[in-house]
Amino acid sequence: MIQLIQARAAKLKAWTRTWVFLIVLGGLCSAAIAYLVAETVRELRYLHSARSDNVHWVMSQAEVENLDFRNAVDLARIEPSSARLTQVGVRFDVFYSRMVTLGTASLYGDLRDIDGFGGPVAEIRARLDQLIPLIDGDRAALRAGFTDLSREAGEMRFLLRQATTAGLHFFAERSDQSRESFALTLMQLALFSVALLLALAFLLQRTLRIGAQSQLRGQELAQAYARLNVILETSLDAVVVCDLDGRILNFNSAAERIFDHAVADVLGKKIADILVPDHLRAAHDAGMTRMREHGEHRVSGAGRVRLEAKRRNGEVFPVEMALETAQAGEDQVFVAFLRDISRRVAGENELVEARDKALAGEKAKADFLAMMTHEIRTPLNGLLGNLALIGKTTLTPVQERYVRNMDISGKLLMHHVDAVLDVARFETGASMVREEVVHLGNLVRDIVHSQSSAAEANGNLMQWDWVGEAIEWVRLDGSRLQQVLVNLLGNAIKFTRDGHIQIEIEQTRESETDWLEFRVIDSGIGISDDDQLRIFGDFQTVDDAATLGSGGTGLGLGIARRFAEAMGGSIGVESEPGGGSVFWVKVPLVPADPPQSADQPPRAAQELPGQDVLLVEDNEINLELARALLVSLGHRVTEARYGEDAVAIASTHRFDLILMDIRMPRLDGLGATVAIRSGQGASRDVPIIALSANVLPEARVRFTEAGMSGFLPKPLTEADLRQALQRFAAATPHAQGAPASDPKAQLVARYARETGEFFDWLATGPEDMAEIANRAHQIAGSAAAFGQMDLRGVLARLEIHANAGDRAATVAAMAEARAVWKVAPDPVLG
Amino acid sequence: MRVIPFQIAARLAVVSFCLAIASAVQAQGPVLLTVSGDIAGPDAAQFDLEALRALGESDIETETIWTDGAHRYTGVRLSDLLDHVGATGSQITATAINDYSVTIPVSDATADGPIIAYEMDGAAMSRRDKGPLWVIYPFSSSSDYRTEVIYSRSIWQLDRMTITE
DSSP: OHHHHHHHHHHHHHHHHHHHHHHHHHHHHHHHHHHHHHHHHHHHHHHHHTTTTTHHHHHHHHHHHHHHHHHHHHHHHHSOOHHHHHHHHHHHHHHHHHHHHHHHOGGGHHHHHSHHHHHHHHHHHHHHHHHHHHHHSOHHHHHHHHHHHHHHHHHHHHHHHHHHHHHHHHHHHHHHHHHHHHHHHHHHHHHHHHHHHHHHHHHHHHHHHHHHHHHHHHHHHHHHHHHHHHHHHHOSSEEEEEETTOBEEEEOHHHHHHHTOOHHHHTTSBHHHHTSOGGGHHHHHHHHHHHHHHOOOSSBTSOEEEEEEEOTTOOEEEEEEEEEEEEETTEEEEEEEEEEOHHHHHHHHHHHHHHHHHHHHHHHHHHHHHHHHHHHHHHHHHHHHHHHHHHTSOOOHHHHHHHHHHHHHHHHHHHHHHHHHHHHHHHTTOOOOOOEEEEHHHHHHHHHHHHHHHHHHTTOEEEEEEESSOOOEEEEOHHHHHHHHHHHHHHHHHTOSSSEEEEEEEEEEETTEEEEEEEEEEOSSOOOHHHHHHTTSTTOOOOOGGGTTOOOOSOHHHHHHHHHHHTTOEEEEEEOTTSOEEEEEEEEOOBOOOOGGGGSOGGGGGGOOOOEEEEEOSSHHHHHHHHHHHHHTTOEEEEESSHHHHHHHHHHSOOSEEEEESOOSSSOHHHHHHHHHHSOOTTTTSOEEEEESOOOHHHHHHHHHHTOOEEEESSOOHHHHHHHHHHHGGGSOOOOOOOOSOHHHHHHHHHHHHHHHHHHHHHTOOOOHHHHHHHHHHHHHHHHHTTOHHHHHHHHHHHHHHHHTOHHHHHHHHHHHHHHHHHSOOOOOO | OOOOOHHHHHHHHHHHHHHHHHHHHHOOSOOOEEEEESSSSSSOEEEOHHHHHHTOOEEEEEEOTTSSSEEEEEEEEHHHHHHHHTOOOSEEEEEETTOOEEEEEGGGOOTTSOEEEEEETTEEOOGGGTOSOEEEOOGGGOGGGSSHHHHHHOOBSEEEEEEEO
């Protein structure tokens, strides 16, 4: 734009120069012509004025008059009559007058200047003057002088002849000069006229060209305007142009459509009245005022701005506006491009709503999973714990088999629950990789050992070995890797009968990275190509006669894939139906130094002296299980059933460790922890370990935030418990005390006593149904742990009826429970 | 030539006679100018200096190409003279002493037109000095008078005029 303007300016300058030049040229030509015309007129006037008179005639006339005079003298000499004498005077006078004229007239001034003329004329005049006395004298003297007069006249004629000749030459020359001068003037005039004509022609040509250019530009402008108009009119966006006062100057058809105003109705009207919604009017006016007074631009040139506008029917709708200022002649105008985005906004709102719903759904799913975790794992905890306890009692071979079967089923169930949890963990984005230094050989050996019995059960031979150089210590997420490998091994075992399963470990190098590759090779039934594509998805199972009844959740390989990817690796399969399968897992290889404590004996925990432990658990059974475990490890246990109790006990006694259940009525484990930590009690700084079936990571974060030191998942296992004690209790000074003499017997006695008390109380015919339900619940919870399953069943029914307020059913259930209690086996604890 | 009845001819003769007497009476000095042709009266009108003066004096101050510088010329206005003689023609044939002759159209004789000068700068003009009578146009007043034709009509040493159709 600037360059164009500069180019135009330069062009204009050049033009101006040309024009000035031409005008000056034309002016000069005109001046020259005017001068020459004046000159010509002057010369013409000179010719016209005939200042020269007819000199030749005058000269010859002078000669004639001289001859007349001489003739008159001669005639008078022959016959001197009075008349002839008079004639002599007259002729003298005429000749004299002629000579005076020649001698004095300005007309002959130039002529007189030449000697050949001036001299003879002066001579004649002088001679005539000398003759005057004779002419004017008396007649007698005149008569006597005729001879002299005649001679004088003859001599004068000779002189006159000289003058005439000289005059003729002079006038001939002057005439030539005059002609030449006039010719020259005319020639100059012609030349200048031609020059002027040329200049005029040039000007005309220039003017014509400018005219043509102007016409062309006019056409171009008209075309450009037409094009612009087409663009404006076909624009899908409304284009509204207004002046500084907000008066509408332009309103295209899209604007008409969007705002539902006819262009004729809005031209010249104020934008504020037509397009601006009432609630934005003040802001709009303020903006326009700012613009007018300070030239402050907030919206214009700021790109697309989202605003609201008003239709004719008063409907306010969202628009996207780009406002630009432009210079139209001397006035500043605003050009607003407006787009009706009401549909888009509605769409966006729908999307946001849908997203919110989806997010809420996800949250609900996560919540549901967390709930299920707890609700499933808690009873499972009880089941498996009790199974373990039963296994320690004296059982008949048949019972042992049942217990083992139950254990297998229970563990399978736990495995499924864990699988679902693993997915949930991923879906909640808690797939944190926890790297640690791992001894690869030990890891794989342990896995193989753990699976060997299953392998044997299917008649499979299982082996593992390194391919290439072995590597011992690496840094990776051991538990993840373990899960992946267990899953792959489990599958291999499941789908192979009487074959082998080979595990290979190899270091490889690919694309600048060292990898650790595990291959699980089986000679099993193989997988079809179609199945290979889908087995790594979620809930994908392969239905096959050989595996019927051994099916799983279909989550195993999906989880394995997630874990492998989370570790920065990959997983895959190569297989043919009937030709066995090779599952491989690749994870980045990060070699590590062996840890310092690697050579410590694994059973060091056994050497931990007895600890003073506060056990907080509302569920009687779980409480007893944990207590039994702790006691069996040689620790002293103080129990608390509720959070409030725990806080009270912890404030007066310093423990080595507190195990805290999370889900408790009233004050939960978190609240209790906060209370203990924030109080001034004796145990305010001892380690507090959470006991929870909720193993989702965000739960653990909450535990830590509440001030808990660690976490133990339910169901509680001896190994976990021992490890936690080893880790936390060792850090605090030991409280001294002797281990309980026979914790199990005490428990059994206590259970028997409480149960007896419960039935005694029931015999009193209590009216409080809630209390009945509550106490039935407590005893029922314990009954299962002490091997009185029938009793537990009827007590559970009693609890239900009591809760329902059904007195008749409650009384019936109470009687039944008493009957069952009477015949129940003695309470035992494994 | 018209045929004029006797009585009328006789009467005209009487009138002409009377006029002739009047002219003769006026021309006491030498006759400077004789006007003939289509004029009132049978005979030519003759004027001496006094008779010309009696017709009223007019002045023209002008340069001429024949003199040096501007001079004041005094004489009788040609139109006055023509009125006086009752000229009815359209052409004046003016003739000088040396028989130089030129035709002056009567239309030249306007109120500010030529005079028949008898004085230059208040002095009578002698024959030797283009006198005694000189037809002077007001050359200086207009370039229309500075043409060869006008110069040719500016006859000097004038002594007779004939008025013709």
